[in-house]
Amino acid sequence: MTDTMEIVLSMQHISKHYVGIQALDDVSVDFRKGEVHALIGENGAGKSTLIKMISGAEVPDSGKLVFGDREFDKMTPHLAQNMGVATIYQEFNLFPTLTVAENIYMGDEMVSDDSPRFYHKNRYLEKAKEVLDRVNIAVRPGDYVEDMTTAKMQLVEIAKAVARDARILIMDEPTAPLSTKETEYLFELIGTLKRQGVTIIYISHRLEELYRIADRLTIMRDGRKILTSDTKEISRKELIRHMANREVEEIDFVSDAERGKVILEVKNVSGNGLHDISFCVHAGEIFGLGGLLGAGRTELARLLFGADRMESGQLLMDGKEILVKSPNQAVSLGIAYVPEDRKHHGALLTLPISWNITLPILKRISFRGFIRKKEERQIVEAQRDNLRIKASGMEQNVNSLSGGNQQKVVLAKWLASSPRLLILDEPTRGVDVNAKQEIYQLIGEFARQGMAIIFISSEMEELLNISDRMMVLNEKKIAGFLEKEEYSQNRVLAMASGLT
Amino acid sequence: MKFGFLKIIRKYAILIVLIVLILVFSVLSPAFATFNNAMNVVRQISMMGIVTVGFTFILLGGGLDLSVGSQMAVMNVVVAMLIRDLDLNPVLAILIGIAMTTAIGWFNGFAISKTGIPPLIATLAMQTALRGASFILSKGRPVYGVPDSIKFIGQGYILGIIPIPGVILAVVIAFGIILLNKTYLGRHFYALGSNPEATRLSGINIHFTRTMTYTLNGFLTGIAALVMMTRVGSGQPNAADGFEMNVLTAAVLGGVSINGGKGSITGAMVGAVIIGVLNNGMSICGANDYWQKVITGLVLFVVVVLDSLSQAKRKDS
Numbered sequence: 001m002t003d004t005m006e007i008v009l010s011m012q013h014i015s016k017h018y019v020g021i022q023a024l025d026d027v028s029v030d031f032r033k034g035e036v037h038a039l040i041g042e043n044g045a046g047k048s049t050l051i052k053m054i055s056g057a058e059v060p061d062s063g064k065l066v067f068g069d070r071e072f073d074k075m076t077p078h079l080a081q082n083m084g085v086a087t088i089y090q091e092f093n094l095f096p097t098l099t100v101a102e103n104i105y106m107g108d109e110m111v112s113d114d115s116p117r118f119y120h121k122n123r124y125l126e127k128a129k130e131v132l133d134r135v136n137i138a139v140r141p142g143d144y145v146e147d148m149t150t151a152k153m154q155l156v157e158i159a160k161a162v163a164r165d166a167r168i169l170i171m172d173e174p175t176a177p178l179s180t181k182e183t184e185y186l187f188e189l190i191g192t193l194k195r196q197g198v199t200i201i202y203i204s205h206r207l208e209e210l211y212r213i214a215d216r217l218t219i220m221r222d223g224r225k226i227l228t229s230d231t232k233e234i235s236r237k238e239l240i241r242h243m244a245n246r247e248v249e250e251i252d253f254v255s256d257a258e259r260g261k262v263i264l265e266v267k268n269v270s271g272n273g274l275h276d277i278s279f280c281v282h283a284g285e286i287f288g289l290g291g292l293l294g295a296g297r298t299e300l301a302r303l304l305f306g307a308d309r310m311e312s313g314q315l316l317m318d319g320k321e322i323l324v325k326s327p328n329q330a331v332s333l334g335i336a337y338v339p340e341d342r343k344h345h346g347a348l349l350t351l352p353i354s355w356n357i358t359l360p361i362l363k364r365i366s367f368r369g370f371i372r373k374k375e376e377r378q379i380v381e382a383q384r385d386n387l388r389i390k391a392s393g394m395e396q397n398v399n400s401l402s403g404g405n406q407q408k409v410v411l412a413k414w415l416a417s418s419p420r421l422l423i424l425d426e427p428t429r430g431v432d433v434n435a436k437q438e439i440y441q442l443i444g445e446f447a448r449q450g451m452a453i454i455f456i457s458s459e460m461e462e463l464l465n466i467s468d469r470m471m472v473l474n475e476k477k478i479a480g481f482l483e484k485e486e487y488s489q490n491r492v493l494a495m496a497s498g499l500t
Numbered sequence: 501m502k503f504g505f506l507k508i509i510r511k512y513a514i515l516i517v518l519i520v521l522i523l524v525f526s527v528l529s530p531a532f533a534t535f536n537n538a539m540n541v542v543r544q545i546s547m548m549g550i551v552t553v554g555f556t557f558i559l560l561g562g563g564l565d566l567s568v569g570s571q572m573a574v575m576n577v578v579v580a581m582l583i584r585d586l587d588l589n590p591v592l593a594i595l596i597g598i599a600m601t602t603a604i605g606w607f608n609g610f611a612i613s614k615t616g617i618p619p620l621i622a623t624l625a626m627q628t629a630l631r632g633a634s635f636i637l638s639k640g641r642p643v644y645g646v647p648d649s650i651k652f653i654g655q656g657y658i659l660g661i662i663p664i665p666g667v668i669l670a671v672v673i674a675f676g677i678i679l680l681n682k683t684y685l686g687r688h689f690y691a692l693g694s695n696p697e698a699t700r701l702s703g704i705n706i707h708f709t710r711t712m713t714y715t716l717n718g719f720l721t722g723i724a725a726l727v728m729m730t731r732v733g734s735g736q737p738n739a740a741d742g743f744e745m746n747v748l749t750a751a752v753l754g755g756v757s758i759n760g761g762k763g764s765i766t767g768a769m770v771g772a773v774i775i776g777v778l779n780n781g782m783s784i785c786g787a788n789d790y791w792q793k794v795i796t797g798l799v800l801f802v803v804v805v806l807d808s809l810s811q812a813k814r815k816d817s
Contacts, residue, residue: 307701331703345701348694350761359691359702362684369683413702 288467404435554717562760580735605718654731693760
């Protein structure tokens with residue numbers, strides 16, 4: 001018993017400040033030998049930053065890391081590897097066109113004894129086989145990574161860690177891409193590693209599975225550690241309360257638009273991984289879409305906008321069935337979409353503000369193919385005043401603007417098209433506080449004008465304050481609906497985590 | 501103040517290069533700075549200039565077409581054969597020829613847009629196939645028999661001094677400038693090259709837009725091919741060999757980005773004039789064709805490097 005209490009890594013008083021955010025605030029955690037230690041918390045609680053400190057991807061402003069009898073102010077990726085740390089991120093770090101064996105030993109080149117210039121293919125395969133057998137991983141060393149399923153790739157990542165004799169294995173949402181059966185297999189493997197004395201630091205949003213595999217857990221919120229506890233000693237309810245119980249940011253917002261008739265009705269829609277989604281949105285309504293990362297919110301938005309194809313189901317607009325096979329059709333039906341990824345999907349950064357704003361309606365304001373420049377200028381100026389876009393001129397390129405102003409340009413682009421349904425996917429991401437408030441006021445204004453709005457946000461306060469009604473998704477299915485009176489952080493989080 | 505001065509220098513760098521080139525060649529050879537030679541340069545660059553306009557559309561949209569030279573050759577051979585062997589009305593033959601290059605351009609764009617294959621590879625394949633086809637059709641020999649009635653297009657003058665190819669070029673330039681600055685289609689070209697996914701998500705039919713850049717380029721290449729055929733007076737299967745390199749160099753030299761979304765017709769035309777002056781000046785000074793290739797290649801290399809550097813710099817800032 002004393003053996004299992006041995007501390008392999010002690011993080012002491014770690015703080016990290018980024019511009020505008022205290023990402024980590026005096027966090028101290030001990031990790032024991034051979035335990036599965038879960039890190040939990042909402043998006044932005046500081047879990048990822050914490051593991052980056054261990055893997056050496058980021059360095060702390062203050063505090064230290066103690067590995068056994070060695071103390072460090074900071075890690076580097078190389079040092080972390082020497083200390084026996086291995087990290088499996090959600091994005092795998094594999095070479096798809098190489099074999100499993102080559103991936104496992106990448107960086108540790110093996111050469112044959114008689115001719116040191118040539119690498120020795122068979123020895124790779126033999127050694128890889130040994131490693132795979134040691135933890136009973138069912139992957140063939142000679143297979144190419146690109147031909148494998150995601151689950152198998154993850155196993156290769158684990159094998160890499162085993163081959164390097166990792167003592168601390170960090171796994172970031174390892175079950176997110178796995179099926180139930182694959183998850184079972186992974187848990188078995190985690191058990192094997194544990195018995196061999198490997199410490200596993202486990203990040204997951206799926207609270208259910210923590211109770212199955214985690215020995216202890218640490219709850220984080222707003223960059224601080226809330227508590228560390230044995231998993232058995234904390235109830236689900238308490239867990240959620242600790243995760244959600246954050247200081248609520250004041251959002252000065254009242255949604256006072258009248259709810260009109262149904263604009264969009266979604267009936268049994270599947271596709272893009274989503275399963276059987278049905279709901280409707282009314283004129284003047286701000287319909288919130290909640291859920292954790294990967295719950296399928298963006299996927300749903302893209303289906304409605306025709307950016308991806310629906311597999312089955314029906315969309316009705318004003319009670320009439322519509323077909324949305326492309327964004328082109330969506331726009332002509334009056335559907336607008338402000339995407340999550342502003343830089344890649346929203347704005348045309350290398351082009352002028354004015355060109356961005358009129359892009360969706362350019363054809364509409366043209367006569368026989370020629371743009372009516374006067375009308376274009378009027379529209380651009382109206383949107384500039386409407387959204388208070390701050391720039392020296394409308395001919396300025398969008399990439400020279402601040403994040404908030406870039407987002408306003410994207411909003412302006414869609415408002416100019418006077419849509420009936422506006423889908424906002426994380427509209428305040430990467431935007432400063434003032435611009436955020438302005439965007440909220442604008443959303444309220446759009447609702448008053450009778451637009452139906454679908455509002456997606458990962459920020460809980462924002463979602464609760466801005467939306468009038470909400471649908472929560474969990475693992476690409478509907479977890480439930482909430483009316484405004486029923487709103488609470490606990491309920492949303494419970495639904496989003498699949499604990500209804 | 502100093503910053504402003506540098507900015508002006510950078511903006512007009514390409515014009516300054518052109519002026520320096522003209523001065524250097526004027527000093528090196530008395531035959532260079534003459535009115536006759538200037539008209540000569542106009543004739544020489546007219547074909548390249550016409551294709552550069554179409555090529556600029558493609559580059560703005562984020563594409564590339566290496567098959568323009570071969571398109572011209574196959575058009576020349578086919579039109580000359582239609583006239584010689586089938587005794588077709590020359591005007592009809594020309595229309596068929598231009599329709600053919602337009603269709604080839606459309607096919608390039610359609611295939612690239614629908615399959616997502618890299619334009620470099622797709623049009624390199626087209627370049628090779630079309631070149632082969634023009635040799636097969638002509639059995640590897642020049643096709644004579646282009647009637648005198650249409651030779652004025654490549655050889656004639658307006659008002660006795662201005663070469664007709666120059667006039668055609670002027671019309672094509674005007675077309676290009678109007679399309680890019682006044683029409684929504686032109687604006688869509690820029691949007692497509694700047695960010696294709698954001699453009700698609702703005703409700704633009706990007707397949708149509710992309711295909712249009714290639715189709716218009718095919719059409720303009722057909723017009724340039726007409727000038728070439730009527731100037732040479734025959735359909736040559738090896739005509740316009742390496743033409744795409746001159747056109748690409750001219751456009752990129754003139755500030756059209758190989759990464760799409762940035763550039764103008766006027767810039768590309770200055771680039772075309774520089775390449776024209778460079779080639780003309782070098783031949784007047786006695787440098788042979790091979791040297792011209794070496795120089796054009798080096799110029800292309802340097803301007804592409806500069807273009808990439810300025811892109812990287814913009815991403816950093």
